[in-house]
Amino acid sequence: MNGLTLMLKASQAAASLRRWPVKRVLMKQLYFCGIEALPLLLFVGAAVGGIVVAQLHYQIGQSSEGSLRLLASITFTELAPLLTAILLTARSSSAMASELAMMRYSGELASLQHMGIDLHAYLILPRILGMLLATTILTFYFAAIALFTGAVGVAGFGWLTELSRLPLALPVSAMLTCLGKSAVFGAAIAAVACARGLAGGHSATDVPIAASSAVIRALLTLFALDLMFIVLGSYL
Secondary structure, eight states: OOHHHHHHHHHTTGGGGGSHHHHHHHHHHHIIIIITTHHHHHHHHHHHHHHHHIIIIIIIOOOHHHHHHHHHHHIIIIIHHHHHHHHHIIIIIHHHHHHHHHHHHTTHHHHHHHTTOOHIIIIIHHHHHHHHHHHHHHHHHHHHHHHHHHHHHHHGGGHHHHHHHHHHHSOHHHHHHHHHHHHHHHHHHHHHHHHHHHHOOSSTTHHHHHHHHHHHHHHHHHHHHHHHHHHHHHHO
C-alpha cells in the first residue's frame, strides 16, 4: 500500500479521534515529533538565519533592511518548510517506520486486527496528523528564530526595530504558502513512513530496511512536492 492510499484510508477514520486511545497516540506523536525535535530545529534555524544574512549583508553588500526582507521571503516560502520537513524526516520517519515494522514482526499488528481494532484509526491517523501538526508548528518556530538571528546579525541591539518593519513588507501569500507547504510536507512524511513500516517486518532484517527506505522515499517525495509547489506558483 502506497502513502497516498494510506493517507486516504486514514482520513476516512477521522471520527475515531474522539476516542481516548487514539488521542493518546496522537499526543505521543506530537511530543515525539514536535517537542523533542524543537531544540535541534531551533539550533539549525538560528544557524541558517545567520548564514543567509551574512552572505546577503556582508558578502553581497545588501542593506540591513534589504537583507532581512530577502531572508524573510526565502525563509517563509522555501527554507523554513523544506528544512523543517527534512529534519523531521531524518529524525522521525525512520523511527516511525521501524516501530511499525517491528510491530508487524512481533505479531502485534495481527493481534490488534484479531481484536477488531482498525489499524488506520489507531496507528496511522494519529501519526499522520501528529506529524502534520508538528511540521506546521515547528516551521514557524524555524522561521522566527532564523529572522531573529538575522536581525541580530545585521542590526545588533536594534534588532527589534528591524523586525517590526517586516510585517509591512512580507506578503500574506508568503505566510499562506509556508502554511500550505508545511502541512503537505508533514502529512507526506508520515504517510510514506507508515507505508514503508507496514510493508516491512516480515523478518528481523526488514526493520532497518524499512527505516532507511522510509527516509529515502520521504526525501524524494519532499523534493518532488516542493518542485510541484514551485511550478504551480509560477503559473498562479
